[in-house]
Amino acid sequence: MHNILDTLYNLPIDAFMGQLMLGLINGAFYAMLSLGLALIFGMLNIVNFVHGAQYMLGAMMAWILLQTLGINYWASLLLAPLIVGAFGLLLERFVLRRVYALDPAYGLLLTFGIALLLEGSFRQKLGSSGQPYAIPAELRGGWDLGFMYMPTYRAWVLVASITICFAVWYVFERTRLGSYLRAATEKPQLVRAFGIDVSKMINLTYGLGVALAAVAGVLAAPIYQVSPLMGSNIIIVVFAVVVIGGLGSMSGAIVSGFLVGFVEGLTKVFYPAASSTVVFVLMACVLLVKPAGLFGRRA
Amino acid sequence: MNEVSPAVLCVRDLHGWYGDSHVLHSVSFDVRPGQLVTLLGRNGAGKSTTLKAMMGLLDKRRGSILFRGKETIAAQANQIARQGLAYCPEDRGIFATLSVEENLRLPPKLREGGMGIDAIYRLFPNLKDRCKSGGTKLSGGEQQMLAIARILRTGADTLLLDEPTEGLAPVIVKQIGAVIRELKTLGYTILLVEQNIKFAAKVADQHYVLENGRVVEHIPHAAKADEVRAIANYLHA
Numbered sequence: 087m088h089n090i091l092d093t094l095y096n097l098p099i100d101a102f103m104g105q106l107m108l109g110l111i112n113g114a115f116y117a118m119l120s121l122g123l124a125l126i127f128g129m130l131n132i133v134n135f136v137h138g139a140q141y142m143l144g145a146m147m148a149w150i151l152l153q154t155l156g157i158n159y160w161a162s163l164l165l166a167p168l169i170v171g172a173f174g175l176l177l178e179r180f181v182l183r184r185v186y187a188l189d190p191a192y193g194l195l196l197t198f199g200i201a202l203l204l205e206g207s208f209r210q211k212l213g214s215s216g217q218p219y220a221i222p223a224e225l226r227g228g229w230d231l232g233f234m235y236m237p238t239y240r241a242w243v244l245v246a247s248i249t250i251c252f253a254v255w256y257v258f259e260r261t262r263l264g265s266y267l268r269a270a271t272e273k274p275q276l277v278r279a280f281g282i283d284v285s286k287m288i289n290l291t292y293g294l295g296v297a298l299a300a301v302a303g304v305l306a307a308p309i310y311q312v313s314p315l316m317g318s319n320i321i322i323v324v325f326a327v328v329v330i331g332g333l334g335s336m337s338g339a340i341v342s343g344f345l346v347g348f349v350e351g352l353t354k355v356f357y358p359a360a361s362s363t364v365v366f367v368l369m370a371c372v373l374l375v376k377p378a379g380l381f382g383r384r385a
Numbered sequence: 386m387n388e389v390s391p392a393v394l395c396v397r398d399l400h401g402w403y404g405d406s407h408v409l410h411s412v413s414f415d416v417r418p419g420q421l422v423t424l425l426g427r428n429g430a431g432k433s434t435t436l437k438a439m440m441g442l443l444d445k446r447r448g449s450i451l452f453r454g455k456e457t458i459a460a461q462a463n464q465i466a467r468q469g470l471a472y473c474p475e476d477r478g479i480f481a482t483l484s485v486e487e488n489l490r491l492p493p494k495l496r497e498g499g500m501g502i503d504a505i506y507r508l509f510p511n512l513k514d515r516c517k518s519g520g521t522k523l524s525g526g527e528q529q530m531l532a533i534a535r536i537l538r539t540g541a542d543t544l545l546l547d548e549p550t551e552g553l554a555p556v557i558v559k560q561i562g563a564v565i566r567e568l569k570t571l572g573y574t575i576l577l578v579e580q581n582i583k584f585a586a587k588v589a590d591q592h593y594v595l596e597n598g599r600v601v602e603h604i605p606h607a608a609k610a611d612e613v614r615a616i617a618n619y620l621h622a
């Protein structure tokens with residue numbers, strides 16, 4: 087393998103592995119974000135266009151907490167999702183709830199508008215350039231694996247995101263709470279008639295989905311810098327990921343998140359010019375063969 | 386029949402709407418403790434809508450529904466369920482993304498006195514063998530059993546059953562009849578929507594006949610053969 091790559095592409099193996107690793111890291115963020123989107127879409131029937139801005143808010147919150155109160159990365163990893171998640175609870179309770187009865191386009195436009203509002207306000211205050219966020223001391227450095235150099239922080243992001251995705255998947259697919267969520271996704275009215283307060287479940291699900299975006303934002307801060315538009319750059323790809331995985335499928339969101347990251351990484355090695363469009367090509371191909379997405383239950 | 390005992394369910398002048406469409410026009414009836422009362426009527430008469438209105442599942446409703454003396458016309462579905470009223474919908478409402486066992490355990494225990502899982506499996510032995518399969522992988526008859534079984538765990542003692550025999554083979558209808566009689570001897574109060582008058586006549590204490598969203602007939606002694614024959618003729622006219 088080493089020889090073939092060397093001769094055909096004149097590319098050292100560690101650069102190749104490095105690109106794949108970068109792709110996987112991107113994939114970790116795609117997976118966490120599309121998982122939240124899938125969760126929210128299932129329960130609220132709303133395409134949460136403000137998801138990217140909520141991811142940005144997570145990173146921004148970590149940065150603000152550090153700048154103003156000196157709160158470190160580890161505390162922010164907990165605090166930022168709590169604060170942004172609480173904002174999500176209020177947003178659902180007082181704003182989103184008003185459009186459920188209307189055509190889905192209203193939910194889409196409403197969340198899109200809120201995203202523009204949030205991103206605009208931060209750009210007004212901070213400009214659109216990125217602010218650096220230092221990697222916490224415990225996670226600096228890296229390991230030489232022989233075939234590539236593995237920065238500790240990237241390894242941490244991979245482990246953390248896989249753990250988070252697995253935990254959310256497990257709760258949704260394997261626990262009693264998850265069975266309530268799945269049931270309410272299918273037939274909310276009937277679940278109400280069993281004595282369950284579905285409105286509260288919808289509220290908490292939205293809060294959880296938003297908090298998930300915020301965790302991803304904090305994890306991303308040291309890698310991508312903190313900027314008001316960081317969410318709008320990534321969210322378009324994440325929507326493609328959701329479509330590839332199958333709307334409303336948890337495992338589909340996770341698997342296709344990592345898959346898209348991986349494919350993007352490969353494309354960067356072999357044909358860099360296509361690396362930012364390959365995801366949409368992939369989406370078109372999947373839709374042609376399986377209109378419901380890789381893991382979709384049906385069209 | 387004990388006419389003096391207060392009704393468990395007392396429905397008066399009930400109106401119901403789907404959006405702007407006015408479907409129930411003054412429905413009134415009583416269900417007494419431990420009784421099995423049927424709502425009969427042709428397709429589209431408003432039987433299912435009456436149950437939905439009682440469960441708080443309609444867009445808009447008006448009138449009065451007393452459940453154990455308490456007014457529930459303004460309450461939400463989850464509050465009504467918590468007072469001990471349970472609902473088994475016409476489409477059975479089995480969740481495809483839940484296993485049989487998850488379907489069974491979905492409705493939370495609302496009060497003491499519900500059946501244990503073992504007692505439920507004794508009443509519905511088929512369900513135990515299939516407990517790990519997907520809910521909608523069951524046959525129609527098994528899904529109907531599951532839909533009834535899962536509301537027995539909750540401790541609710543008043544059941545609204547919407548056409549439990551619809552589309553099922555005669556042998557399954559017989560099994561469901563046996564289950565319903567068993568539930569009656571256990572003391573459940575049951576409001577049963579039916580089109581199968583032969584089935585209804587065997588289990589019911591009283592019948593109400595609905596037409597165009599109104600009660601058009603009340604038959605207080607369901608066992609009278611000539612009256613049952615008259616209804617049968619009416620329903621199949």
Ligand SMILES: Nc1ncnc2c1ncn2[C@@H]1O[C@H](COP(=O)(O)OP(=O)(O)OP(=O)(O)O)[C@@H](O)[C@H]1O
Pocket residue numbers: 403406408426427428429430431432433434435475580
């Ligand atoms: N979701 C709905 N939206 C609008 N109208 C409805 C809806 N469901 C039922 N209807 C109308 O309300 C009326 C009563 O329907 P309902 O389902 O209560 O009848 P039913 O007596 O249960 O009939 P069946 O024996 O066919 O189940 C019918 O005219 C029906 O067309």
Ligand SMILES: [Mg+2]
Pocket residue numbers: 432433434475547548
């Ligand atoms: Mg009906």
